[in-house]
Amino acid sequence: MTRSDIKRIILVLGILAPLIYIQIGPGVAPEWLNQRVAGIPGTVIATTLWFITMMGLAIQFAKKQVIESQHGEESES
Amino acid sequence: MISASIGYFLVTIAVTLAITFWAARRNTGKASYYAAEGKITGGQNGFAIAGDYMSAGTILGIVGLYTLVGVDVSLYFIAPLGGLCLGLAILVGPLRRMGKFTLGDVVQSRLKEPRTRVVLGACTITISLINLVAQMVGAGGLISIVFGLEFNLAVITVGALMTFYVAFGGMLAATWVQIIKAALLVGAVVLLSVLCIIKAGSLGGIYALGDATQTSSRSLYEFGALNHGLFSSVSLAVASVAGMMSMPHLLIRFFTVPDETQAKRSLLVGTLLIGATMGLVFLVVSPAALAWVTGNPTYQDESGAVMGGSNMITLHLARDLGGDVFFGVMSAVAFSTILAVVAGLTVAISSATSHDIFAALRKGDAMPEKQEVAIFRLAALVTSAAAVGLAIVFQHENLTFLIVMGLNVAASTTFPLLMLSIYWGGLTAAGAVAAGVTGLITSVGLIVLSPAFWVKVLGNPEAVFPSDYPALVCMPLAFGAAWLVSRLSQKPAAKAEMAG
Numbered sequence: 238m239t240r241s242d243i244k245r246i247i248l249v250l251g252i253l254a255p256l257i258y259i260q261i262g263p264g265v266a267p268e269w270l271n272q273r274v275a276g277i278p279g280t281v282i283a284t285t286l287w288f289i290t291m292m293g294l295a296i297q298f299a300k301k302q303v304i305e306s307q308h309g310e311e312s313e314s
Numbered sequence: 315m316i317s318a319s320i321g322y323f324l325v326t327i328a329v330t331l332a333i334t335f336w337a338a339r340r341n342t343g344k345a346s347y348y349a350a351e352g353k354i355t356g357g358q359n360g361f362a363i364a365g366d367y368m369s370a371g372t373i374l375g376i377v378g379l380y381t382l383v384g385v386d387v388s389l390y391f392i393a394p395l396g397g398l399c400l401g402l403a404i405l406v407g408p409l410r411r412m413g414k415f416t417l418g419d420v421v422q423s424r425l426k427e428p429r430t431r432v433v434l435g436a437c438t439i440t441i442s443l444i445n446l447v448a449q450m451v452g453a454g455g456l457i458s459i460v461f462g463l464e465f466n467l468a469v470i471t472v473g474a475l476m477t478f479y480v481a482f483g484g485m486l487a488a489t490w491v492q493i494i495k496a497a498l499l500v501g502a503v504v505l506l507s508v509l510c511i512i513k514a515g516s517l518g519g520i521y522a523l524g525d526a527t528q529t530s531s532r533s534l535y536e537f538g539a540l541n542h543g544l545f546s547s548v549s550l551a552v553a554s555v556a557g558m559m560s561m562p563h564l565l566i567r568f569f570t571v572p573d574e575t576q577a578k579r580s581l582l583v584g585t586l587l588i589g590a591t592m593g594l595v596f597l598v599v600s601p602a603a604l605a606w607v608t609g610n611p612t613y614q615d616e617s618g619a620v621m622g623g624s625n626m627i628t629l630h631l632a633r634d635l636g637g638d639v640f641f642g643v644m645s646a647v648a649f650s651t652i653l654a655v656v657a658g659l660t661v662a663i664s665s666a667t668s669h670d671i672f673a674a675l676r677k678g679d680a681m682p683e684k685q686e687v688a689i690f691r692l693a694a695l696v697t698s699a700a701a702v703g704l705a706i707v708f709q710h711e712n713l714t715f716l717i718v719m720g721l722n723v724a725a726s727t728t729f730p731l732l733m734l735s736i737y738w739g740g741l742t743a744a745g746a747v748a749a750g751v752t753g754l755i756t757s758v759g760l761i762v763l764s765p766a767f768w769v770k771v772l773g774n775p776e777a778v779f780p781s782d783y784p785a786l787v788c789m790p791l792a793f794g795a796a797w798l799v800s801r802l803s804q805k806p807a808a809k810a811e812m813a814g
Contacts, residue, residue, distance in 0.1 A: 238404060238737050242403060242404050245399075245400070245403040245404070246400060246403070246404070249396045249399050249400050249403075249555075250396075250555075252396070253392070253393060253396050253551060253555070256388065256389060256392060256393075257389065257393075257547050257548060257551045258547075259537045259538075260386050260388075260389055260537050260538060260540060260542070260547055261538070261542065261543060261544050261547050262538050262541045262542070262543060263532065263536070263538035263539070263541060264538060265537070265538055266536070266537040266538060270536075270537065271533070271535070271536055273518075273521075275516075275517075275518045276516070276517070276518020276519065276521055276522055277517060277518050277521055278385070278521060278533075278535035278536075280385045280535055280536060280537055281385060281521070281535065281596075281597065281601075284385060284388040284392070284596065285593065285596075285597060287388070287392055288388075288392055288395070288589065288592075288593055288596070289593075291392060291395045291396055291399060291589075292395070292585065292586070292589040294399050295395070295398060295399045295402060295582070295585040295586075295589070296582065296585075296586070298399055298402045298403045299402055299578060299579070299581065299582035299585070300582075302402060302403070302406070302407065302578045303575055303578045303579055303582070
């Protein structure tokens, strides 16, 4: 496992940690999350942003991984 | 309505059976049955991964759970997405390089001892069987509500179909059923979301309508409704992340593509499809179900509960938006979803049985290929029978909960075994066996003692273990057992080396 792998693990867990914390029980999430924007609850917007961030990470990881393995296959051949 | 739905169901069954016949003619040996001969492309496999991931729990269970716990349901799909990210970063590459057909191959390639394959095979069977039961529960409920058929008869029908798909079509049939199902599911969720927004006038309009239906003092749009507490919340997240990284039926998909680059590309395509679909389910479909189905007398039985249970809310929403025709289409899509996932899970169980357990237990020469394929087919039949029986016992459980139960066992068994096999040079065969056995016994044991099983299923007044999510206890125990036993079993070898 390389240092960049460890950084990736920390990054993903770091993004998940606040989402886990605010769902522990009622009243843990900050009050401003319950406000609405264009009728959409702040909690829904926040969750969607978490979701988009996680998807963005997956795309980044995948791009790097595919490039790395293509280099690996080229050097093997 | 019933005749239209029957028509859609029959078309679904006819298409999937045609795929099975096509695959059966192409299958030539165990490489076909286990891994479609490694000829699936990255894009196709991406659709199949999305198909495997987005099970009945996605389209039926998550929406049902949303109407009970609101936005807290997000943890059930964002955490597994984190697991897919990490899987992409640290697991897929080594897995593809070390394995051939099953996860047992990965451990075997490193430790060279058949007993490690037997343990990993047993873990694969347990995890996949739990998931299979969840899918069967969804199928039973779905067929009951559409045809008015008895639950037991419905799950027996699904069991018979899945035996046929896997015993004759193997991984090739399962993969193409998954690809078609994933395309149908994504299309259906997009259409459902568009109809929801058109009916409400705007996205905000859906949430405003949802407000009006809520009778509790706490809004379902606020976090904390699950009220799990610190231990269960963290344990659920650990199970979701680590479990998703090590679900056998998803991981064996990476053996169906020709190389490592295609394996990684397939996970990217799969993650994007999963993300887009799950995003729409959370953002639009679930709140729409809260707005138009929950509390609507049309969809309630005499006791005031939702007809067919919370798992059927998505289908009621489809009827509300598009009448009987859309209800029939959504039912058929949900049914194809279930058929596809049960086929994938049955392949995982059957290949673990024939390739990991039976082949490893056989002393001396390798098992003849014909015999291994025969055991694979027999295993599919036995698996179906076991899944039907267990689905009848667990028919009242929420689908998402059952799936999370499988993630708990995966996080406590296959996750430590794979991570240690790939990344820890000090792991011995005895250590791997200790990790698998410890993880399997403690996770299954604590699930049995949990409130969801000990109280709800067995009817005891109080649970012995306070949480439904034991991964936070079992996973460290499995890692600890591997470390301790590996250290102890390394000693004689180390001594011999020193003496030499």
